[in-house]
Amino acid sequence: MLPKALTIAGSDSGGGAGIQADLKTFAALGVYGTSVITAVTAQNTLGVTGVHNLPPEFVTQQLEAVLSDIGTDAAKIGMLANAGIIGAVAKKVQEYGLEKLVLDPVMVAKSGDHLLAPEAREALQRELLPLALVVTPNIHEAQVLTGMSISNLDDMEKAARVLHGYGTPCVIVKGGHLEGVATDVFFDGSEFHHFAGERFLTKNTHGTGCTYSAAIAAGLALGLPVFEAVQQAKEYINTALAFALDIGGGHGPTHHLASLYRDRDRYRVLQEVQEGVALLEGEPGLGALIPEVQSNLLAALPYARGPEDIAALPGRLVKCNAGVRAVGLPAFGVSRNMVAALIPAMEADPGVRSVMNIKYSPEIIAACQKVGLATASFDRQAEPEDYAARPENRYREWGTVAVIEERGSVPDVIYDRGGWCREPQVRVFGQGPRQVAEKVLCICRSLEKS
Structure with missing residues (x-):
């Protein structure tokens, strides 16, 4: 009862x-x-x-x-x-x-x-x-x-x-x-x-x-x-x-x-990530965009507050010959790598619920701009020393927050050129995993033509 x-x-x-x-x-x-x-x-x-x-x-x-x-x-x-x-x-x-x-x-x-x-x-x-x-x-x-x-x-x-x-x-x-x-x-x-x-x-x-x-x-x-x-x-x-x-x-x-x-939306979000991953695995040259830390495709529930509300691949997307393969099935709470980029983006624009990290190079940023994606960057060295130690910033990456506050909106792409022991990284944002995957495919194809 x-x-x-x-x-x-x-x-x-x-x-x-x-x-x-x-x-x-x-x-x-x-x-x-x-x-x-x-x-x-x-x-x-x-x-x-x-x-x-x-x-x-x-x-x-x-x-x-x-x-x-x-x-x-x-x-x-x-x-x-x-x-x-x-x-x-x-x-x-x-x-x-x-x-x-x-x-x-x-x-x-x-x-x-x-x-x-x-x-x-x-x-x-x-x-x-x-x-x-x-x-x-x-x-x-x-x-x-x-x-x-x-x-x-x-x-x-x-x-x-x-x-x-x-x-x-x-x-x-x-x-x-x-x-x-x-x-x-x-x-x-x-x-x-x-x-x-x-x-x-x-x-x-x-x-x-x-x-x-x-x-x-x-x-x-x-x-x-x-x-x-x-x-x-x-x-x-x-x-x-x-x-x-x-x-x-x-x-x-x-x-x-x-x-x-x-x-309410947990099953739907898992399905959306799976659909986005399928698009990425079907692109033969996508391995060129995978960084040393590998890539992941994340999607958040409405009102997400931490990793437990965000779906991703437990083993990430890895290079397989010239393409990519997903390691594991999408699940909640299995990735923390890009959560701190996605949550502040959602706070600024609740319509943005997905992100994927890809490799950085000047050529990749040029390809992003060539296909019409709005790009912005930040310098990791400019992060305040005490920023990460504040409890309220646990899932709020400084660079992403700084870019969004300066622009007043979430761009398609936020990138950095790395720092001490930190690999450069490009973050591709979108309304959902499919849209993010399609943006990444556009970047890949533009890069191949250049």
Whole structure:
């Protein structure tokens, strides 16, 4: 039977937070979602323009309707607005024995608008924290609930201990509002664990907390232990943030379905690589373009974030007489050589999802230009010394990034003339493996004629 998860939260008319975000998250993670609405908000990416809190009696009626018939394997609580609603929810949580309960103590919207009455904070602490299995405050919320000032990881750990003392077995203090690496502190009463996340340079973070807590609840509904549910949720929210949607004029939402769209296309991408390889193997003179490190043809899933989302040949394309042969069948996660060139190209232009490396020579670059391919180059010696050591640049080759930033677009070809112990390399980009293969064939035939 399909696992079930319940969200008890407010409605966001903009669709990026609240029950709308929660239900999308449940669906993306394979869980059937039900909802109990505590408040209806008029809001968009710019802010909240109105809030209508539902009567506690009607919140109770919704809870009774869902739990008496459908039931739930896990639940999350978001916006509760006032003490009356908090009391109604706490009563039903106890009555139905909801044990896998994630509490996201929503107090302020991304826009700065208050979503929990000040007098309700004590009720939240007194009535719901002891009932929750997991609580997920951000820095501001943790400060309000503990009365502490939090400015670093040590403070976050101290706050987690205090919150655990209120009766919640597992505490996650989210560190996204602090400077530096976005680190969440997890405390289960005996051990601390730090979940270091990427710092995404985007203003489109609306609904991040709702989505994260909903993903944890989904993991619990699926039967995962708390720690594993948090790990899965962290990976899910990182992908949603990496491909956040630039919608509206303010803080846009995270992309709740990015991971789902990415995984849907795995078989198709493998087939596309195989088709591109077949074209390359059928060209008799292509061996002239194969460098000493050999070549590879890569294709990425939509919303790719690393090698595990990029298909390539495990043994690369190697010379065979005057032609080439593929070693192995296309697979995901088998090549890291050109991933750092493809990912920044995709970031700049999501339509570019494939790349192949070929040999460098002035004659090959001339052949590229002769067939009308846009070319650009970079000097490996100009790379900043600390560039590769920065975590955010793990899959972002400096030269490719520099060329794209300077041009404002992704050219057909980016090349370099090598460096200390580094072979020169030509990168051929395209929308898919077939288009890249066709560009490489054009280069090969032009070179043969010159």
